[in-house]
Amino acid sequence: MKLLKRKSDDKLRAASEHIHYEIIMLHHTMISILQCEVPADRNAMLESYAIHVRNLIEFIREPTGGSYVRAVDYLNDDQLKEWRNIVASHKLEFDEAWKKASEQVAHLTYQRTNYIGVKKAWKLDYCFTINACLSRWVELIPSERVIPGMKGLVMHFQENKDWLKRKIRPG
Numbered sequence: 001m002k003l004l005k006r007k008s009d010d011k012l013r014a015a016s017e018h019i020h021y022e023i024i025m026l027h028h029t030m031i032s033i034l035q036c037e038v039p040a041d042r043n044a045m046l047e048s049y050a051i052h053v054r055n056l057i058e059f060i061r062e063p064t065g066g067s068y069v070r071a072v073d074y075l076n077d078d079q080l081k082e083w084r085n086i087v088a089s090h091k092l093e094f095d096e097a098w099k100k101a102s103e104q105v106a107h108l109t110y111q112r113t114n115y116i117g118v119k120k121a122w123k124l125d126y127c128f129t130i131n132a133c134l135s136r137w138v139e140l141i142p143s144e145r146v147i148p149g150m151k152g153l154v155m156h157f158q159e160n161k162d163w164l165k166r167k168i169r170p171g
Contacts, residue, residue: 007073009145015069016146019059020153023134026052027157027164030127034167046122047105053126054101057094060087060133071133074141086136090129097126124168131157 007015029049036042062070062084075083087094103111104120135158138151157164 009142012074012145013147016074016150018069020147020150022052022055022059023131023153023157026056026127026130030124030164031167033122033124049124049127050101050105050122053097053130054106056130056134057098057101060130060137061094061098062087071137074137074145076142079140083137083140086133090133093126093129097123128161128165131161134158 025048029045029052032045033042033049036045059069060071062072071087072080072083100115100122103109104115131154134154138146138154143151
């Protein structure tokens, strides 16, 4: 297994402010979608949700190239195998969500026309899969590599997932 070039704790902590933002916005937009009554407002929230889903999937999945902030940057080398197994177990759902966000929202593509009817609808459950991964991630990482409150934020959403699921699927 290839060892990663480690970023400094200060650089990781600074980048974690942006991860924190993405997590807050993912959950905020999901809840806002449920409360929107005006179709244009709902679409705006869905588009925002899709972008935050896509950003967090890229963070979780270890993109190569560029200057991506990656979940693996925060892990110790002995934790990489476990993390990669967790991510691999969600590959199909992550592929589906990332592709949908890219083709339907982030880019003006001809593939966008393939999303009609039921295929056009967004799964708010992507939020729960992402958060399940992030809850394990915050358990693995050393606290000094993230801003204060990161672990509490992720765990708060994880602990309240049943309430959120009831909001999505009442009855």
